[in-house]
Amino acid sequence: MESRSKRNIQQFNGDRYSTWKFRIRSLLEELQLLTVIDEEPPPRPDNEWIKKNILAKGTIVDYLGDTFLSFARGSSTAKSIMAELDKVYERRSLATQLALRKQLLNMKLQPDVTLFEHFTIR
Structure with missing residues (x-):
């Protein structure tokens, strides 16, 4: 994975969530991990899904500021981390x-x- 400076993705600090989310989703898509975020986890995950989930979680955590790591601590999937962040930071209608x-x-x-x-x- 390239460094953060080359990707221009700042650690999420509570500001401009939609921009941060767009960049994270683009990175996950490039890494072919977007399915882990968009689809429900399988009832019996295979090794490939487990590896993708671990890599997606690690990628998201890398781009979260220290004060926002609590969103990731109790989550077992990358999808649940993004869902928790969406609940708090995504703009409503x-x-x-x-x-x-x-x-x-x-x-x-x-x-x-x-x-x-x-x-x-x-």
């Missing part, structure tokens, strides 16, 4: 963002409600 913004705006503290009630009733 505009409709979801607007609904969350409306919900946040409606959470304002009313003058006749105590702070305790505001946080416990909702």
Whole structure:
């Protein structure tokens, strides 16, 4: 595998996840490991699938910053690492963002409600 500097893939540090993901997927595709990420693991993995998964996990971990290694620690597959990262960092649809913004705006503290009630009733 070539060095990170030649590939221009920075370690993921919490910023620009979609760009990082695109570059990682391109690298995994080049290494012929993308099937490990895109498909469900077989019920009884053969040696080839196990080797591909180990290499894909190692590649992803190489490009994760130290503070983001917790996403990989408990995962047994490269697919599960990417799924966990997607859950946290992938942008949601505009409709979801607007609904969350409306919900946040409606959470304002009313003058006749105590702070305790505001946080416990909702």
